[in-house]
Amino acid sequence: MTRTPRAHGHRTAAALTLLCALTAAATAPAPAHAAPNPGAATLDEVRQRLDGLYHQSEVATDKYNAADEKATAQQKKVDTLDGQVKRAGRKEARLKALLGAAARAQYRGGGLPAEVQFALAADPAHALDDAALAQQAQQGTQEQLSALEAVRKELRRRTDEATAELKDLRASRRAMAENRDKIEKRIAAARALESRLQKNELRRLAELEKQAAARAQAKWVGTGVLDEAGTKATAAGRKAIAYATKQLGKPYVWGAEGPDSFDCSGLTSQAWLHAGIAIPRTSEEQWARLKHVPVSRMRPGDLIIYFADASHVALYIGDGKIIQAPRPGRWVYVSPAGSMQILGVVRPDA
Structure with a gap:
């Protein structure tokens, strides 16, 4: 009796469809006026x-x-x-x-x-x-x-x-x-959705993310927004940055506020709590209740609020960079401040 191979025989139909589309896009001959890498475009949609x-x-x-x-x-x-x-x-x-x-x-x-x-x-x-x-x-x-x-x-x-x-x-x-x-x-x-991608596709996806972040950062910096930004943090701001720096590499977990894992606002609220200043727990409340400052006048230690719904927050550390807890499957890390849609900046120690 013939047995069905088990190594690759149990992918879902949706996974096969996605992978076949990605493979076909990556290996098919490019038309005369096609984009140089159709596979990358497909992955960009992913x-x-x-x-x-x-x-x-x-x-x-x-x-x-x-x-x-x-x-x-x-x-x-x-x-x-x-x-x-x-x-x-x-x-x-x-x-x-x-x-x-x-x-x-x-x-x-x-x-x-x-x-x-x-x-x-x-x-x-x-x-x-x-x-x-x-x-x-x-x-x-x-x-x-x-x-x-x-x-x-x-x-x-x-x-x-x-x-x-x-x-x-x-x-x-x-x-x-x-x-x-x-x-x-x-x-x-x-x-x-991520599990349907093979290792090489995941690597390409990560590279696409870096490229998109770099483009957004370059465009943001190109506006001259950092020309008048502060470069020195207050004493409390330095303590908040020091705390956040110690958390680098710890995983993102929704609802977590340390010490072993964090979500975005869990990290920022704990950083400032360890600096001696209690701030609201959520990014939405941080945006609503803390003092707003112009993005061009922000300084290290300030919080950058992202997206129109104020659903993400990160700690600005200077030189156009932030420390953030990004999303599930990721960890606390340093990233470009302009890589996401900025709503505004708030200052806990105003």
Whole structure:
């Protein structure tokens, strides 16, 4: 019985189609006016498709991180409210104890009105003193009752507020789960596409990526954008750069913020945290909440925000270079600052 060869017999139809197209494009005779390397053009389409998939995964990652940051903040707020409710409860207990003590004191005194006690007193002067004390006790009791009512209202308000925050927290967690699914699907799709390429095609794909980055960088630098850019970082900026430099070579993992792996905003937020300045966790929030500076006036230590949706961020280290955690399957590395679409620059230590 003839056996089906196993070495190459189980590629998917989609993989065969892609590989055949790439092989045909690379080996077919070139028409008189054709591009010199049709295979490279085909791979460039693959590169663009991969860039699109990984960009989508990064957008989903940023949404996941934003939801996580919101959930964490909400949890802290709920914990704070719970602590306030407990403190109010203890205050209520103390007020009840005081009211009980006042009631018991009045009971031991016979509970008679001050004017009756005065009429029966052997010493009228002493009775006047007793009457004044009784009046003060009644006034104090009323104040305690008012305070107790205020505490009860505050308890109800804080309980309602805590309940509303808990609902928001649950909604954020659901959003996190949905974005986690989106991230995993996009990363899986990108890796599946890459897995269909052979080693030599992967090498060519990497070279195409470098060429595209170099072209974009040359065009960016050619605008003169770096002519007036700062060359010296602040003390905090130097610390942030030093931290990021120590992370070179560590893998990108979505949602990670060290110490063994990072995503893009995990790296930048941790770099600045180690410089003594806490900044938002996500690139979107970094863009929204940190001070904007002109790209032409940026300095080492600033953060460059990329793409119209602010879905990527990197740490500018000077000389037109950045340290970034790029995407799944890659690692923290130094790359050209102008290799991606720049949205703007923000300064954590403004």
